[in-house]
Amino acid sequence: xxxxxxxxxxxxxxxxxxxxxxxxxVPLLSMLDFSTRVIGGDGRTWVNWQAxxxxxxxxxxxxxxxxxxxxxVVLMLVLLLPTMIWVRLRVPQASRLVEFLCLLPLTVPALxxxxxxxxxxxxxxxxxxxxxxxxxxxxxxxxxxxxxRALDAGLSAIDVQxxxxxxxxxxxxxxxxxxxxxxxxxxxxxxxxxxxSVALVLGEYTFASLLxxxxxxxxxxxxxxxxxxxxxxxxxxxxxxxxxxxxxFSFLGRGPRRSKEG
Numbered sequence: 001x002x003x004x005x006x007x008x009x010x011x012x013x014x015x016x017x018x019x020x021x022x023x024x025x026v027p028l029l030s031m032l033d034f035s036t037r038v039i040g041g042d043g044r045t046w047v048n049w050q051a052x053x054x055x056x057x058x059x060x061x062x063x064x065x066x067x068x069x070x071x072x073v074v075l076m077l078v079l080l081l082p083t084m085i086w087v088r089l090r091v092p093q094a095s096r097l098v099e100f101l102c103l104l105p106l107t108v109p110a111l112x113x114x115x116x117x118x119x120x121x122x123x124x125x126x127x128x129x130x131x132x133x134x135x136x137x138x139x140x141x142x143x144x145x146x147x148x149r150a151l152d153a154g155l156s157a158i159d160v161q162x163x164x165x166x167x168x169x170x171x172x173x174x175x176x177x178x179x180x181x182x183x184x185x186x187x188x189x190x191x192x193x194x195x196x197s198v199a200l201v202l203g204e205y206t207f208a209s210l211l212x213x214x215x216x217x218x219x220x221x222x223x224x225x226x227x228x229x230x231x232x233x234x235x236x237x238x239x240x241x242x243x244x245x246x247x248x249f250s251f252l253g254r255g256p257r258r259s260k261e262g
Contacts, residue, residue, distance in 0.1 A: 028236060028239065028240075031232050031233075031235065031236040032236060034228075034229065034232050035048045035049065035229050035230075035232045035233035035236060036048065036049070037229075039229075047229075048227070048229035048230045048232070048233040049233045049237075051227070051230040051233065051234075052230075052233065052234060052237060055223075055230065057214075057219055057223075058219055058220075058223060058230065058234060060214075061214055061215055061216045061218070061219035061220075062216055062234075064132050064133065064214070064215055064216070065201065065202055065215045065216035065217075067133055068132070068133060068135055068136060068139060068201050068215060069197070069198040069201040069202055071133065071136040072136050072139040072140055072143060072197050072198075072201050073193075073194045073197045073198060075136055075137075075140050076140050076143055076144070076147050076193070076197055077147075077190065077193070077194070079140065080102070080144070080147055080148065080151060080193075081151060081178070081183065081186075081190070082178055083098065084098065084148070084151055084152065084155060085155070085160065085164075085178055085182055088155060088160050088161070089160060089161060089164050099148065099152075102144045102145060102148035103144075103145045103148065104145075105141050105142060105144055105145055106145035106146075110142070110206040110207065111206060111210070113138075113141065113142075113207075114138075114206060114207055114210045114211060117138060117141075118210070118211065121134070121138070121211055124137065132208065132213040132214055132215060134213075135207060135208060135211070135213055135215065138207050138211070139197075139200070139201050139204065139207070142200060142204065142207065143193075143196065143197040143200050143201070146193070146196040146197070146200065147193035147196060147197055150189050150190075150192040150193040150196060151186065151189050151190070151193050153189060154185075154186040154188060154189020154190070154192075155186065155189070157189075158182075158185050158186070160182060163177075163181050163182055163185070164177050164181070164182065167181045191249045192249070194249070195245060195246055195249045198242070198245060199242050199245075199246075202216060202217075202238055202241070202242060203217060203238070203242075204217060205217040205218060205221065209221075216234070216238060219234075220234050220235055220238075
């Protein structure tokens with residue numbers, strides 16, 4: 001490749017990155033400008049951002065959504081990861097069935113899913129109370145398709161059968177095989193599935209609204225009718241948090257770099 005052609009390619013890449021950066025950054029800066037603007041006056045104010053911890057309903061919704069994200073990730077991994085590993089090791093002929101069941105929620109609109117599980121949630125509320133944290137069960141169904149794809153890609157990249165047989169030949173139990181042999185080799189896939197789940201839970205509105213629970217997005221929608229500045233501040237904070245989480249997960253997924261031996 002000639003130097004001139006390489007320079008053009010480099011300039012094209014820079015142009016594309018700048019255009020994409022502006023596409024994402026400009027709306028965020030506009031949200032920041034709106035949330036800090038003094039209505040009918042000059043200067044800036046952080047009153048709307050202070051509402052993130054001074055407004056009781058908003059603070060409670062933030063805590064609820066963060067707990068929902070945590071519980072959803074934990075329950076999703078506990079249910080999905082051992083099942084996928086067991087299917088690959090013991091019953092590979094059932095992999096298509098598991099894939100179909102996990103991807104099925106992707107083909108059904110969220111509104112239809114809510115209508116179907118609403119009668120079930122009447123019993124969930126009866127036994128577990130009316131806490132919004134019970135949305136964890138519904139959110140696990142919601143994130144299944146995306147988490148399955150992330151974990152499936154990770155499992156396809158390693159030789160699960162060989163790792164399991166080697167560990168079993170050394171006397172390891174199935175619990176040890178899953179948690180200490182296979183799972184450490186799926187760090188990137190697990191982090192990807194966790195991030196997708198967290199992003200979906202933090203941005204979810206339909207389930208919570210139609211099932212009469214209050215999470216962050218429901219409270220933001222209600223708050224937007226009376227205090228648009230605080231609602232925009234909360235939305236921007238949610239986006240920034242998800243972005244920082246993605247960056248953190250990307251660094252964690254790389255793991256320690258091995259130094260090259262000379």
